[in-house]
Amino acid sequence: MTKLTRNEVAAFLQENDHFLILSHRRPDGDTAGSSAALCRILRNQGKTAHILENPELTERFSWLHEGLTKPEAEEGDILICVDVASPGMLPKAYSHLAQNIRLRLDHHASATSFTELELVDPHAAATGEIIYDISQELWQDMDSATADALYVAVSTDTGCFRYSNTDHHTFLVAAACSKFGARVYELNQQLFETNTLGRLKMQAWIVENLRLIREGRMAVVAIPRQVEQDIGVTDDDMDNISSFPRTIAGIEAAATLREGADGEIKLSVRTIPGYDATKVAERFGGGGHKAAAGANIRLPLAQAAEEVEKAMLEL
Ligand SMILES: [Mn+2]
Numbered sequence: 001m002t003k004l005t006r007n008e009v010a011a012f013l014q015e016n017d018h019f020l021i022l023s024h025r026r027p028d029g030d031t032a033g034s035s036a037a038l039c040r041i042l043r044n045q046g047k048t049a050h051i052l053e054n055p056e057l058t059e060r061f062s063w064l065h066e067g068l069t070k071p072e073a074e075e076g077d078i079l080i081c082v083d084v085a086s087p088g089m090l091p092k093a094y095s096h097l098a099q100n101i102r103l104r105l106d107h108h109a110s111a112t113s114f115t116e117l118e119l120v121d122p123h124a125a126a127t128g129e130i131i132y133d134i135s136q137e138l139w140q141d142m143d144s145a146t147a148d149a150l151y152v153a154v155s156t157d158t159g160c161f162r163y164s165n166t167d168h169h170t171f172l173v174a175a176a177c178s179k180f181g182a183r184v185y186e187l188n189q190q191l192f193e194t195n196t197l198g199r200l201k202m203q204a205w206i207v208e209n210l211r212l213i214r215e216g217r218m219a220v221v222a223i224p225r226q227v228e229q230d231i232g233v234t235d236d237d238m239d240n241i242s243s244f245p246r247t248i249a250g251i252e253a254a255a256t257l258r259e260g261a262d263g264e265i266k267l268s269v270r271t272i273p274g275y276d277a278t279k280v281a282e283r284f285g286g287g288g289h290k291a292a293a294g295a296n297i298r299l300p301l302a303q304a305a306e307e308v309e310k311a312m313l314e315l
Pocket of ligand 1: 107
């Protein structure tokens with residue numbers, strides 16, 4: 001595996017053609033927005049570029065990929081993945097493509113190198129920041145659709161610029177997005193200022209059912225699938241729900257467990273500076289960032305919650 005600088009990635013993109021961009025499973029705003037922005041930047045350079053259709057993309061972010069996707073990889077495609085920390089983060093349908101990915105653009109501190117080339121910058125709050133830097137090597141201008149996509153990437157991974165990963169470069173990218181026509185107000189309203197009734201009901205359930213540990217400085221909440229079904233929440237309603245328990249005053253670290261349709265437990269850990277969430281996630285084969293990390297656990301929900309609580313107490 002060879003590590004590339006932003007300049008070298010720009011040169012690689014200029015020298016090649018026929019790109020296919022992959023996003024991660026349970027796509028969030030960063031992987032959806034970064035893949036859309038990269039695809040648009042490449043097309044603006046006269047390249048042929050597509051995003052591989054992500055079967056798990058939900059309504060919240062699917063508009064970003066409109067007109068940019070194709071259903072499968074073709075002979076000769078140059079595969080690039082964005083915001084993908086390990087082969088396990090690829091949608092299951094595409095795990096066989098992992099070994100053919102040429103370039104990985106990512107910002108996860110805890111990650112597994114699996115591509116021929118990579119640019120991984122853990123200091124970037126979002127992969128969108130890296131895409132922006134690369135775009136500056138290729139295209140000083142930006143159209144409004146690219147600006148929207150980059151704004152979604154950067155704003156969602158920083159909780160609308162509130163998380164500890166936010167720095168001057170994050171704002172610089174946001175400022176550029178605004179300058180080039182990103183619908184900042186509309187996107188903020190849509191992504192951060194509105195809640196569905198289902199999401200609020202789920203938050204109420206979490207408040208009633210979370211378990212406080214370490215004298216109330218930590219919380220663990222385990223959400224049975226049946227509860228999600230009874231409340232009637234969608235995946236969009238649950239987007240980044242794991243950041244919610246951490247917003248309760250006094251809570252410094254929170255773990256949220258969700259039971260998937262296949263029985264697999266999805267763990268998400270959120271912490272304030274001074275803690276390392278990856279330490280809990282890595283215990284279960286996952287990873288991520290210091291402030292936000294996750295893993296998939298193959299245990300019954302109650303047992304998984306117990307194991308997670310033990311790991312949290314060791315933080
Ligand atoms: Mn990200």
